[in-house]
Amino acid sequence: MDVTISSSDCNELIEMTLNEIPVNKKSTPNYEQHSTNFLEKFEQWTDNEQLNIVEDLLKRMHHYQLGKINQFLFPMLQRDFIGQLSAKGLEHIAEKILGYLDDKSLTATELVCRDWYHVVSQGMLWKKLVEQKVMNDTLWHCLSEKRGWNRYLFRQMLQNGETQKKHEYYRQLYPQICKDIERIETNWRTGNFTLQKIQCRSQNSKGVYCLQYDDDKIVSGLRDNTIKIWDRKTLECTKVLTGHNGSVLCLQYDEKVIITGSSDSTIRVWNVKTGELLNTLLHHCEAVLHLRFMDGIMVTCSKDRSIAVWEMNSPTDITIRRVLVGHRAAVNVVDFDDKYIVSASGDRTIKVWCTTTCEFVRTLLGHKRGIACLQYRDKIVVSGSSDNTIRIWDIDCGACLRVLEGHDELVRCIRFDSKRIVSGAYDGKIKVWDLQLALDPRSPAQSLCIRTLTEHTGRVFRLQFDEFQIVSSSHDDTILQFNFLNFNNPDRVPVTTAATSNRHLSHHNHHQPSAPQPVSPSLPLSSVCSVSASNMLLATLSSSDTPSSNVISSNNNLQSQVSTTSTSSTSSSSSQTLTGD
Amino acid sequence: MPPTTSTESTEKIKISSNDGVVFEIGQDIIKQSSTIKEMCSDLGDLVYSMPTPLPNVKASILKPIIDFCEHHKDDQPPVVDDDDDDPNKDQFEPKRSDDISEWDQEFIKQFTVKEGTLFDIIMAANYLGIKTLLAVGCKTIANMVRGKASTEVREMFNISYDPPGQGLNAPQTPSEGDNSTPSTPLPTSTQRQSSTNSDTNQTPAVDPMNE
Numbered sequence: 001m002d003v004t005i006s007s008s009d010c011n012e013l014i015e016m017t018l019n020e021i022p023v024n025k026k027s028t029p030n031y032e033q034h035s036t037n038f039l040e041k042f043e044q045w046t047d048n049e050q051l052n053i054v055e056d057l058l059k060r061m062h063h064y065q066l067g068k069i070n071q072f073l074f075p076m077l078q079r080d081f082i083g084q085l086s087a088k089g090l091e092h093i094a095e096k097i098l099g100y101l102d103d104k105s106l107t108a109t110e111l112v113c114r115d116w117y118h119v120v121s122q123g124m125l126w127k128k129l130v131e132q133k134v135m136n137d138t139l140w141h142c143l144s145e146k147r148g149w150n151r152y153l154f155r156q157m158l159q160n161g162e163t164q165k166k167h168e169y170y171r172q173l174y175p176q177i178c179k180d181i182e183r184i185e186t187n188w189r190t191g192n193f194t195l196q197k198i199q200c201r202s203q204n205s206k207g208v209y210c211l212q213y214d215d216d217k218i219v220s221g222l223r224d225n226t227i228k229i230w231d232r233k234t235l236e237c238t239k240v241l242t243g244h245n246g247s248v249l250c251l252q253y254d255e256k257v258i259i260t261g262s263s264d265s266t267i268r269v270w271n272v273k274t275g276e277l278l279n280t281l282l283h284h285c286e287a288v289l290h291l292r293f294m295d296g297i298m299v300t301c302s303k304d305r306s307i308a309v310w311e312m313n314s315p316t317d318i319t320i321r322r323v324l325v326g327h328r329a330a331v332n333v334v335d336f337d338d339k340y341i342v343s344a345s346g347d348r349t350i351k352v353w354c355t356t357t358c359e360f361v362r363t364l365l366g367h368k369r370g371i372a373c374l375q376y377r378d379k380i381v382v383s384g385s386s387d388n389t390i391r392i393w394d395i396d397c398g399a400c401l402r403v404l405e406g407h408d409e410l411v412r413c414i415r416f417d418s419k420r421i422v423s424g425a426y427d428g429k430i431k432v433w434d435l436q437l438a439l440d441p442r443s444p445a446q447s448l449c450i451r452t453l454t455e456h457t458g459r460v461f462r463l464q465f466d467e468f469q470i471v472s473s474s475h476d477d478t479i480l481q482f483n484f485l486n487f488n489n490p491d492r493v494p495v496t497t498a499a500t501s502n503r504h505l506s507h508h509n510h511h512q513p514s515a516p517q518p519v520s521p522s523l524p525l526s527s528v529c530s531v532s533a534s535n536m537l538l539a540t541l542s543s544s545d546t547p548s549s550n551v552i553s554s555n556n557n558l559q560s561q562v563s564t565t566s567t568s569s570t571s572s573s574s575s576q577t578l579t580g581d
Numbered sequence: 582m583p584p585t586t587s588t589e590s591t592e593k594i595k596i597s598s599n600d601g602v603v604f605e606i607g608q609d610i611i612k613q614s615s616t617i618k619e620m621c622s623d624l625g626d627l628v629y630s631m632p633t634p635l636p637n638v639k640a641s642i643l644k645p646i647i648d649f650c651e652h653h654k655d656d657q658p659p660v661v662d663d664d665d666d667d668p669n670k671d672q673f674e675p676k677r678s679d680d681i682s683e684w685d686q687e688f689i690k691q692f693t694v695k696e697g698t699l700f701d702i703i704m705a706a707n708y709l710g711i712k713t714l715l716a717v718g719c720k721t722i723a724n725m726v727r728g729k730a731s732t733e734v735r736e737m738f739n740i741s742y743d744p745p746g747q748g749l750n751a752p753q754t755p756s757e758g759d760n761s762t763p764s765t766p767l768p769t770s771t772q773r774q775s776s777t778n779s780d781t782n783q784t785p786a787v788d789p790m791n792e
Contacts, residue, residue: 080738081700081722093707093719100678100723111731113740132676249789263789287789303789412788459788475788 083115095123103129103174126170127153130177138418139181139467146468146485147180149173184468187484188420188432191451196481198235200228208473210251210462219272220473221248221260227270230479239275243268250290257315259298261288267300269315278315283308290333297321297355299341301331307343309358322358326351335376340395342381346370350383352395364393366400373414373423384411384423392421392438402438406431406449413462413472420450422470424460429453430472430482455480594621595632602640603632604647609654615710638705642698646705649688649714656713678720678727685717694725694738 028034042050058066085094098109098119106125110117120126131153133140144150151157152165152173187193200208200222207223217238218230227241227248246264253259257278258270267288269279286303293299298310298318307324329346336342340361341353350364350371369386376382381393390404390411409426416422421433430453437443458476465471468485596617597603611617621628635643681689692698699718706714726734735742 080740081694081703082738083740084700088704090704090707093703093715096715097719097722098726100676100720101727105727105729108729108731109726109734112734112738113742116740247789289789461788 082119086115094119099125099128121167124167126174130170130174142467184484189450194483194486198230198479200477202477206477207475208479209249211473212253213464213471219253219258221251223247241270241275243277252293259293261291263287292335299334299336301334301343303330307331307334324353332372333374335374342376344371344374344383362398364398366391372412375415382414382416382421384414386410390423404433404448412460415465422465424463424472426459428456428458430460592629594628597632597634598638598640598643599636600639610650613650613711637708642701642705653713678723681717681720689717689721
């Protein structure tokens with residue numbers, strides 16, 4: 001029978017089938033044609049019409065057929081969220097869901113199916129993941145700046161000719177960052193670093209007692225009574241501040257001032273940009289051994305056994321708030337936050353004081369000899385002692401959480417962050433310790449010291465470190481920079497030649513030998529001439545690459561000429577990195 | 582006499598689901614749904630005289646949503662607008678999904694992937710503009726996905742997968758497309774080891790520290 005099916009005929013057809021109920025049905029001739037037509041009509045009907053017809057159809061099928069239908073119906077009813085949301089144009093919800101995932105889960109979801117992959121890429125979810133890490137993890141944050149990929153985050157800051165980065169960039173970037181972090185961690189563990197050495201060329205009294213650094217400069221206090229500021233890129237001494245009549249034992253600076261303490265018993269305040277002396281505080285009767293300042297408060301401590309708490313209203317308006325007494329020997333180090341002041345002394349004790357009231361709180365006992373260094377942060381105090389050990393304390397209960405043994409001599413300087421403790425000792429050794437392991441009482445003692453660095457040839461007096469570097473100063477009159485980032489920046493002036501296979505300390509080439517160094521306009525005219533003369537002298541000598549004592553002495557003569565008063569003084573001596581083993 | 586501004590009103594309004602069930606809700610629930618709030622301001626006084634229809638939500642989903650809002654009516658409104666629409670917006674808060682409250686966890690358990698009700702809740706929360714509920718739903722699904730291999734995820738959501746390159750569903754292999762690598766070079770410089778032992782030939786020197 002050749003039937004052309006119209007919409008009204010459909011029902012007829014079905015009724016015909018009902019009425020006839022043939023036992024053995026033959027295949028319908030032109031089945032393809034009929035079913036195509038039927039489906040086309042079906043698609044034009046409303047939802048309800050379609051539902052009705054399907055219901056009617058189902059009622060006319062037998063059990064076996066319905067079972068089959070169920071088999072392909074059931075999976076269709078499973079909800080693929082992401083697919084469904086995308087289909088409804090609600091990708092932003094799909095992105096919201098997947099945006100909660102960590103990197104491993106995100107990798108897995110990308111491989112689920114094409115729809116899911118699209119959600120991840122359209123939503124730039126890898127970019128968001130990197131951004132989250134950078135906002136919440138200091139290591140990622142610092143690394144983003146050092147490596148420069150931070151300019152592709154958030155609102156991308158593109159340079160000439162760059163186009164906006166696409167999602168594939170960030171998918172590759174994430175694991176690369178993880179590898180980078182691993183590599184840096186390995187460098188710390190294996191002692192793999194680039195070393196930069198600054199020779200301070202102190203004249204008579206050698207040694208660098210204290211330092212602080214940032215991305216641009218290192219400010220150091222020396223045994224020759226001066227403060228020297230070094231440029232990080234060129235390793236040049238850009239300023240020499242004179243005025244103290246004794247060794248500069250301690251210092252700290254912020255964006256406005258440098259504050260220094262000296263064995264001349266005074267505390268001096270200098271303008272950090274110009275080097276001008278702003279204030280001299282006379283209070284202590286003996287050497288000022290350590291100082292810290294923060295948020296308008298300064299705490300200083302002295303060989304005279306006392307601690308002074310000061311109020312800083314301005315660089316020129318600093319007054320004593322309280323004097324804390326109690327230690328029975330020189331107070332070697334002090335640190336504080338808004339909760340506690342912590343001091344340590346040759347009397348073997350650490351004392352805790354309340355910052356707001358200056359009342360004594362408790363004493364931490366344990367070290368067997370005098371304590372030379374200490375740092376206090378959050379709830380943790382880390383101290384180093386003449387008994388060659390380091391102790392970690394909980395400040396609230398006063399308990400000693402761990403004793404770190406390993407140094408063979410007095411532990412003279414110590415710092416810690418969330419991961420590591422770095423300590424320097426009298427024998428010139430610097431040790432890196434795993435803080436997290438140390439805080440876990442189950443860790444065996446042998447596992448705690450990650451690395452020992454033996455670059456200094458004299459007592460290590462002070463050090464500071466961060467995720468990528470350690471900067472240390474020593475009685476050997478050098479400042480060392482250990483760089484674990486191994487950053488190879490072609491734009492920088494090449495001051496290190498670590499690329500040589502030479503295992504010895506790097507030789508630093510003197511650069512720009514012909515150009516006289518720029519001179520600060522504040523220098524009086526006579527010294528200007530001396531400066532350029534000295535530089536030219538240095539230039540001719542260094543081009544033959546033979547450092548000689550002549551050079552050193554003329555340079556130092558220059559320095560003593562330049563500043564005898566306490567006004568600002570700059571000396572543009574050339575790179576202080578000629579070898580001197 | 583109904584007050585003129587709905588935000589200050591203490592009057593209840595009626596809403597109806599798409600299958601005809603009517604619910605009465607007060608202002609403390611209305612304020613949690615940006616959609617209903619908007620409807621109220623659009624319809625003005627009409628909302629007090631007849632039920633507002635919600636064509637996209639059925640009763641079996643609307644009722645629990647009202648319960649959810651009832652429980653959360655005293656919550657502080659979120660301070661930061663959790664705004665996913667702007668791809669350039671700075672993300673400051675860590676994206677956590679492990680911070681669903683116990684009550685919310687119990688609440689969301691009634692809705693499952695299998696029956697499709699979890700999906701319905703999320704769709705409804707999105708339609709009604711209830712950000713807290715939407716967040717709970719999204720976090721719940723994220724938690725289901727987290728830590729699973731892609732095969733397990735496919736099983737869970739019954740997603741068909743054809744091997745790469747062969748099926749409609751297969752993702753492009755990630756290496757296709759833009760081949761750019763990060764342009765700032767990662768470290769390649771040669772390094773030095775620190776194992777040199779230098780002599781210590783210092784004469785003991787002055788140190789102002791007491792020992």
